[in-house]
Amino acid sequence: MKTAGTKIIAAVLPAMLAHSMPAGAELMRFGVDAGESEVSAAVKEPIGAIRGNAVGTFKITSGQVVVDSANPSRSTEVRLVIDAASYSSGSAMRDRSVTGSILEASAYPTIEFKGADVDNIVRTGESSGTATINGSLTLHGVTRQIFAPVSVQLADDRLLTEGEVTIDYPKWGIAVPTLMFGAMRAGEQATIHYRIVARREPPGRP
Numbered sequence: 288m289k290t291a292g293t294k295i296i297a298a299v300l301p302a303m304l305a306h307s308m309p310a311g312a313e314l315m316r317f318g319v320d321a322g323e324s325e326v327s328a329a330v331k332e333p334i335g336a337i338r339g340n341a342v343g344t345f346k347i348t349s350g351q352v353v354v355d356s357a358n359p360s361r362s363t364e365v366r367l368v369i370d371a372a373s374y375s376s377g378s379a380m381r382d383r384s385v386t387g388s389i390l391e392a393s394a395y396p397t398i399e400f401k402g403a404d405v406d407n408i409v410r411t412g413e414s415s416g417t418a419t420i421n422g423s424l425t426l427h428g429v430t431r432q433i434f435a436p437v438s439v440q441l442a443d444d445r446l447l448t449e450g451e452v453t454i455d456y457p458k459w460g461i462a463v464p465t466l467m468f469g470a471m472r473a474g475e476q477a478t479i480h481y482r483i484v485a486r487r488e489p490p491g492r493p
Contacts (some may be wrong), residue, residue, distance in 0.1 A: 317446050317485035319350030319367065324483045326369055329465075330456075331474030343376035343385065345369045345398070346388075352446070352485055353444040365402035365420060367483070371395060389461060390427060399425040402435065426459040435481075444487035451480045 292443040324347050329340040350367040372392035373384045402422030410416045420435045439449040456477045457463060463475050 295357065308488075315354045315490075316488040317354075318373070319347060320486055321347040321349070322482045324485075325481070326367075327480045328374075329478045329480070330476070338441070340478075341378075341381060343374045343378055344351040345371070345375075346373035347483075348397070350483065350485070363403065363405050363479050365400070367400040369400075371396040371398050384464070389464060395426075395428045397425075400433075400435070401425075407436075411438075415439060424454070424459075426456070427461050429459040433456060445485070446485045448483040448485070449481065451478060453478045 324346060325344055327342055328342045329342045331340050333381045346369070347370045348370050351365075353364040360472055371390050372386050374382055374390065374392075376382055376385070387446045400422055402420040404421040405418050406421060407419040408416060409418070415438070417436070420437060422433060422435060423430050424433045433452060433454065435450055435452050437448050453476050457475050
């Protein structure tokens with residue numbers, strides 16, 4: 288006998304894991320808990336051989352997962368909004384540089400991910416699974432497609448989604464940081480790690 292958690296995870300992002308629900312079932316909504324969620328970015332510094340990667344975190348301002356349980360793998364909506372000016376790495380000088388001259392947060396205040404189709408679904412347990420979200424990332428005013436791998440676990444009505452993706456950030460029009468008049472360059476890739484906690488909202492909530 289399947290538990291309630293199994294039924295939800297089987298119909299929710301991204302665990303449409305060999306379990307279907309009746310057509311016409313209502314939308315299921317999960318609201319992102321910004322306080323428990325975290326998004327971080329790691330970039331190789333110009334003197335990375337000495338200091339390693341620069342790692343900073345961002346604050347999430349809002350997020351939601353909406354699933355049509357009748358067709359979850361092709362009717363899932365994911366939206367995550369991040370405050371670009373919230374970057375924090377433990378270095379005030381670096382933070383000002385990243386949010387000011389690199390991300391230009393005053394002109395592009397938000398970073399947004401929107402996901403739709405879910406592929407590569409693998410069920411790993413009664414209330415867990417992995418998948419890939421096909422979505423778009425809007426960064427520095429530029430929107431490009433990305434494929435975000437995720438692992439998902441569900442405990443009661445708490446959904447934990449975690450994963451990591453690497454992007455070539457110059458493709459979003461972001462300049463590569465340099466030192467010594469350009470003689471030393473930072474890496475051109477950012478590794479984004481995300482740990483997103485969402486909670487199921489009451490049925491019928493808009």
